[in-house]
Amino acid sequence: MTRTITDPAAANRGSRRWLQVLVNCRPGLLGDAIAQRLSAPPSDIDWRSPLAADHYAEYRDQSFIDRLAGSQYFRAPSQTQLDLADFWPRFGPQWDGLAVTDKGQILLVEAKAHIAEMVTAPSQARGESAQQKIQESLRTVKNFVNSKSPADWSTSFYQYANRLAHLYWLRELNGHDAYLVNLFFVNDREMNGPQSVAEWQAAIQLQEVFLGVRQTSYALDPWVGAYVLDVFIDVQDIPVLYPPTI
Numbered sequence: 701m702t703r704t705i706t707d708p709a710a711a712n713r714g715s716r717r718w719l720q721v722l723v724n725c726r727p728g729l730l731g732d733a734i735a736q737r738l739s740a741p742p743s744d745i746d747w748r749s750p751l752a753a754d755h756y757a758e759y760r761d762q763s764f765i766d767r768l769a770g771s772q773y774f775r776a777p778s779q780t781q782l783d784l785a786d787f788w789p790r791f792g793p794q795w796d797g798l799a800v801t802d803k804g805q806i807l808l809v810e811a812k813a814h815i816a817e818m819v820t821a822p823s824q825a826r827g828e829s830a831q832q833k834i835q836e837s838l839r840t841v842k843n844f845v846n847s848k849s850p851a852d853w854s855t856s857f858y859q860y861a862n863r864l865a866h867l868y869w870l871r872e873l874n875g876h877d878a879y880l881v882n883l884f885f886v887n888d889r890e891m892n893g894p895q896s897v898a899e900w901q902a903a904i905q906l907q908e909v910f911l912g913v914r915q916t917s918y919a920l921d922p923w924v925g926a927y928v929l930d931v932f933i934d935v936q937d938i939p940v941l942y943p944p945t946i
Contacts, residue, residue: 742801849912
């Protein structure tokens with residue numbers, strides 16, 4: 701199983717720390733913030749990672765699907781149209797958080813505490829076959845969201861692009877009711893993070909315009925608008941707790 705163990709030293713700063721705190725100590729606060737963005741708000745969310753009892757492990761590749769499938773709320777698709785291995789090579793996105801709601805909604809969580817986390821490195825895929833598979837999948841998704849941007853999605857903002865690709869794989873190729881939750885923390889002064897939602901939104905809009913999922917300041921692609929959820933939580937509203945030790 702492809703997983704990354706972050707324990708015994710649970711994160712002590714930044715987005716990883718805040719997500720661990722919320723999932724393990726204040727899941728209601730996080731769940732309420734996410735539910736407000738869903739058209740069919742759930743009454744319960746089964747968090748699959750990062751869990752203290754699982755050493756705060758984070759999952760990628762087939763293991764993230766297996767982890768989600770272990771939830772009591774997971775709903776298997778009637779038919780798998782394309783295996784993940786045929787869509788993306790090994791060492792794909794490592795998810796900050798994973799959850800399934802009581803309505804069967806899959807939540808893929810990416811957390812950010814400062815703007816620099818949005819500017820990620822280009823694809824590091826090795827081998828011509830892996831690079832070709834990534835390029836083909838990114839082109840498919842880029843066309844699907846009607847992006848007219850000349851930008852190469854495997855370079856700047858590559859993390860966001862490959863997360864969109866995996867959301868597409870889950871929803872459009874395998875029939876899952878999946879959502880990408882971009883969780884932005886406000887007022888993380890230790891990380892010199894944004895001190896307002898508006899500050900985050902300006903950076904988000906720049907990313908969207910660069911990739912072409914937002915054609916202007918107003919026209920966000922409908923699919924992205926429906927299934928990519930931007931959630932903002934002020935760290936001042938989170939009790940100063942560290943995740944429980946095992």
